[in-house]
Amino acid sequence: MSRFFNHLGAVPAHFVFLLGATLALTGCSRPSTVQEIQNEGVLHVITRVAPSMYFEGREGATGYDYELAKRFADEIGVELKVRVADDNTEILSVLERNFAHIGMAGVSLQPDFADNYEAIPTGIKAQSVVVYHRDMEHPESLEALAGQTLHLVADSDHEHLLKASAAAGDISWEVHPGLDAPGVLARVESGEFPYAVVSSNELELNHVFYPHVNEAFGLGEPRELVWLFPKKQDGTLAQAAGEFLQRLQDNGVLAQLSERFYGHLDRLNYVGARTFMHHLENRLPKYEKLFRDYAREFNMDWRLLAAIGYQESHWRPNAVSPTGVRGLMMLTRNTASYVGINNRLDAEESIQGGAKYFQMVHDKIPERIPEPDRTWFALASYNVGFGHLEDARRLTESAGKDPDRWMDVKEFLPLLAQKEYYTKTRYGFARGQEPVIYVQNIRRYYDVLARVITPAPPAKPEEPQIVGIEPEAGPADSRSTTPEEPATSALRASLPKELGLIPPTL
Known part of the structure; x- marks a missing residue:
C-alpha cells in the first residue's frame, strides 16, 4: 500500500491501513466542490517522489509542485495532505476513483485524458527527449533507431508520442513500471540501456549526475505539464486552481519557483x-x-x-x-x-x-x-x-x-x-x-x-x-x-x- 505523508510527517501505519480498508469497503470518494473541501478542511493531493515535484528536503517537504500545492491549500484555507504513490499508474487509478482532489504526475495533457480528468497547466514545459549512451552513435531521428529498443517509465508522456509517430514503425520500446527517470538515466549511464526516452525537465534536473548520457532529439514540441483533477468533481476546484496559478504566473511567482528548482548546480569549472x-x-x-x-x-x-x-x-x-x-x-x-x-x-x-x-x-x-x-x-x-x-x-x-x-x-x-x-x-x-x-x-x-x-x-x-x-x-x-x-x-x-x-x- 502507498505511503501517506503530510507536510508535518508520515501518517501512522495503522491509520493508513484503516483508511485504505475503509475506501476499499465503502468506495467513498473525496468531497467534490471547493465549499465541501473547505468544510472538511483538507486538500488531498497524490503525487510521486521526484525532484521536479515532491521530496523531503533539509527543512521538510518541498519540490516545485509541492510548493504550488501548499500555496493553493493556504489560498483556500485548508490543510494540505500528500499521498505518495509508487508511480503514475497508481496516481491515475486513484484519481479515476476520485480518492484524491489533485494528481501531480509530471505529465502533459494526453489525448486519452479527456474522459477522466480535467487538466490545469502548472507553468513548466517539458518535451519527451531521446537520450543515449555517449559511446553509441548519435541518432538524428527515430528513423535512425530502426531495430533498436527505447526504454521508458510507465504512464509517461512518451509512449503515446511513439504510438502516434509513423517513423516509430520499426522501433520497439519497453516500459519499466519499477523505474523512475533517474533509474532509467542510471541505466543509460551504465550502458545497460543504450537508448531511452525521458522528459526534458527530468533530464535537466538529473543530467549533471550522468555525464555519459547524451541528448539526441525531441519527440514533438515542448508541452506544458499539468495537474489532473477527477472528472467526477464539479469543476469548481479545477477552476479555482487555474485562477490561482494564473495569478502566480502574472505576478512572477511561477518564474521564481522555476528558477529555484531548476537552477544549475554550482560547480567549480x-x-x-x-x-x-x-x-x-x-x-x-x-x-x-x-x-x-x-x-x-x-x-x-x-x-x-x-x-x-x-x-x-x-x-x-x-x-x-x-x-x-x-x-x-x-x-x-x-x-x-x-x-x-x-x-x-x-x-x-x-x-x-x-x-x-x-x-x-x-x-x-x-x-x-x-x-x-x-x-x-x-x-x-x-x-x-x-x-x-x-x-x-x-x-x-x-x-x-x-x-x-x-x-x-x-x-x-x-x-x-x-x-x-x-x-x-x-x-x-x-x-x-x-x-x-x-x-x-x-x-x-x-x-x-x-x-x-x-x-x-x-x-x-x-x-x-x-x-x-x-x-x-x-x-x-x-x-x-x-x-x-x-x-x-x-x-x-x-x-x-x-x-x-x-x-x-x-
Missing part, C-alpha cells in the same frame, strides 16, 4: 573558479577573522570552515533558500535553535553556529574512519543528514564495498534518489547526488584556499584536530585584537598557475 577568485578578494576579507576565530574555538581548519561557507552562500550573510534555510552558513531554523543561534542573518552568529554544528556532525562519524574520509563523511552528513548518509553506507556494505571509505560510499549516495533503492532504506528518498557534489566542491574550494594562503602553525599535540587539515594554533578562547592580513595576497600569482586560469580584472 572555469566560470566558477573566476567567480570564486573574485569573491575571495572582495568578500572573504570581511569574514576571515570570524572564520579563524570560530574554527580555532572548535578545533578545525578555518579554511575548511570558509570553504563550507562559500559552498553554502558564496559568503553572503543575507542568503535565503526556498525552504527557509538562511544566513552565511545556511542554517535551518531547527539547527540554529539546536546550536543556540538567535539571528541566522548575523554573520558572526551564523559562522559560530556552522562551526559548532559541523563539530557535532563530525563527532557522530565513527572514530574508526580515518581522516580525511571522516571529514568528507561529516560534510556529506552536514548537507544531506546523518540518517541518509547511514542509508548510503548500508547500501555500500550490502554491495560488498567498504562503508568506511568515501570513494565507495559516494557511488551509492546517488542511489537514494532512485525508487528501487530508497524504498529499501530507513530514511527514504534523498537527493543523494547533491552531497557528493557538495563534498567535491568544498574540497576544491579548500584546495584553492590552501594554495593561496600560508598555512598556520600546527596545533599542539594535546589539541584534537579535524581532518589532516591543521586548526589554528593558540588557545580556543583567545581572540586576536589586531586585524588579520588579507588572505588574498598570493592569489593573482598562484591561482592561474595552479588551475590554468586567467584571473579577471577587478
